Amino acid sequence: MRILMLTWEYPPRVVGGISRVVYDLSRTLLKDGHEVTVITYRDGDAPYYEDDKGVDVYRVDNYMINPNNFIDWIMQLNFAMVAKANELIAKEGEFDVIHAHDWLVANAAKTLKQSYNIPIVATIHATEAGRNSGIHDETQRYINDTEWMLTYEASEVIVNSNYMKNELQRLFGLPYEKINVVANGVNLDLFTGIERDYDFRRKYAMDNEKIILFMGRLVFEKGIQHLIAAMPKILAGYNDTKLVIAGQGGMEEELKAQARALGIENKVYFSGYLHGKDVQKMYKAADISVFPSTYEPFGIVALEAMLAENPVVVSDIGGLNEIVEHKRNGMKSYAGNANSIADSILELLYDHKLSADIVRRAKNIVRNDYNWSKIAQDTHFTYQKAICQSVAEKQKRQLAQEHARKTERLKRGRPERGEITNLLPFKKRQAYA
Secondary structure, eight states, X not given: OEEEEEOSOOTTOOSSSHHHHHHHHHHHHHHTTOEEEEEEEOOTTOOSEEEETTEEEEEEOOOSSOOSSHHHHHHHHHHHHHHHHHHHHHHHOOOSEEEEESGGGHHHHHHHHHHXXXXXXXXXXXXXXXXXXXXXXXXXXXXXXXXXXXXHHOSEEEESSHHHHHHHHHHHOOOGGGEEEOOOOOOTTTTTTOOOOHHHHTTTSOTTSEEEEEESOOSGGGTHHHHHHHHHHHHHHOSSEEEEEEOOOTTHHHHHHHHHHTTOGGGEEEEEOOOTTHHHHHHHHOSEEEEOOSSOSOOHHXXXXXXXXXXXXXXXXXXXXXXXXXXXXXEEEOTTOHHHHHHHHHHHHHOHHHHHHHHHHHHHHHHHHSOHHHXXXXXXXXXXXXXXXXXXXXXXXXXHHHHHXXXXXXXXXXXXXXXXXXXHHHHHHHHHO
């Protein structure tokens, strides 16, 4: 199967979780014998073309014309993606399926579908309404409408949790059978050969301090503000703790101000964006990983922490709520509730047996249920559904066109060659013969 992936981020460009999903999925599909081509945005000095261990990666620039806003920038990106896809199709032939990741590539996917009759499979990683607890301005409305258009044009839609399946059905009125739940996964070799590096760890905390880690974007829906608010209670119960916040985002200064206002700035460390192996080293340095999101379609970071043998504390919301079973493979807290977050963290700090049992079970669950081999097989099955549906629709259209053509010829009194239009006189002639 020849697969075209459209995504606005692909390593080394990492904005959110889409980059890692497309990277791991593409490589696994390649191992299964498929041809995978990725068209994405060229960021920095990344090459225009890269053979990424068998995955053909093409990166495109936006126009030299400066866009008025982000929406215009995305539209320029889609034009450039269509131009590159046209070039590849003219040179190498058509693709069997287009896999479009989120609204950012919706217009390119739709254009290619209508030009070449290639079915679309769309993965909706998150929704604008979910991220913002509703639609509040015209930009958000445009993004929401583009998400709807992509799901409408797609033959099949993929989401990463039952929570997201319900959200898409509610927001866009999609038929349930069109929405396929395929969980995200994690590279099981991510921490192979990575051990706790004490020199690295001492950059962030003293040896006697337990590191509570948050890894992710510093935005409102990730709930870091509630984790910081929980720190005074955690410190009162277990003083030798340090909160390390790894990531960057628009809320960074606001979160630093919150820590200062609570008088705990010496117990909260902002590491900034971590590059390369530093991400794995940070997970290994941590004692507990916490993801207190108020909106989370899935939560790959929770799987990474589990694989790194960190006990995790997550909000009882979205995909995180489906991944974690309380006190079995992690701890849950009420979303947005600082006291609840503190209670779950303190229980792990006090109860070493509970923590060890959680780590053991969580790692086994990740290996069995969230490996990319299983996820790639489920995704390939969705591709097959989309292609079969596309073929069936094409045949249906051809039959309808043929029927309309025959009907029109009959109206004009010009029957098809070899077609019997006056059956009764024919039978009478045969009877008298």
